[in-house]
């Protein structure tokens with residue numbers, strides 16, 4: 442488990458629309474996860490469409506806005522009631538944001554992004570399978586600290602948190618992504634097993650994960 446370096450995602454090469462979405466979601470503790478999902482999507486699928494990239498970048502947006510289903514469910518990480526509620530709420534929130542823009546992106550773009558966000562947990566169709574795989578890779582790579590946080594917070598035991606890692610890796614379909622996921626999974630499991638000995642400042646880690654300025658290496662404005 443590591444802190445991200447400042448500007449780790451400076452070369453993400455986001456479109457102006459994607460950049461605006463990052464400004465919209467700035468401060469979200471999963472901002473880093475979203476950026477990394479988009480980067481993984483391009484890595485495992487170089488021909489990824491703008492819709493696939495945008496869906497990857499925003500798929501979990503709903504968790505930034507209070508009122509959604511708990512992201513630490515008590516009846517399993519693969520509970521369809523949770524997965525569908527989370528995916529639908531994210532798709533609705535992202536669609537609303539896209540439609541509120543002036544000019545709004547075209548209808549076909551909005552509908553395709555919506556479909557991919559709706560399917561990001563379950564896959565189905567090659568594009569959705571890549572979003573799901575990129576989400577999994579990104580979770581294992583950038584949210585290893587959150588499973589440790591759950592244990593330290595007494596929200597889950599190590600075995601229960603491990604189910605999230607297992608679910609995340611087992612659902613991946615494209616073989617290129619399975620290969621990439623295994624070392625990330627092993628490292629996330631090691632971090633989780635050592636949760637009780639963790640010395641990382643998890644509050645700080647969470648802050649960095651949500652800081653657009655830090656993650657993209659933007660200059661800090663002068664104060665005073």
Ligand SMILES: [Fe+2]
Pocket residue numbers: 474500501576580
């Ligand atoms: Fe995600």
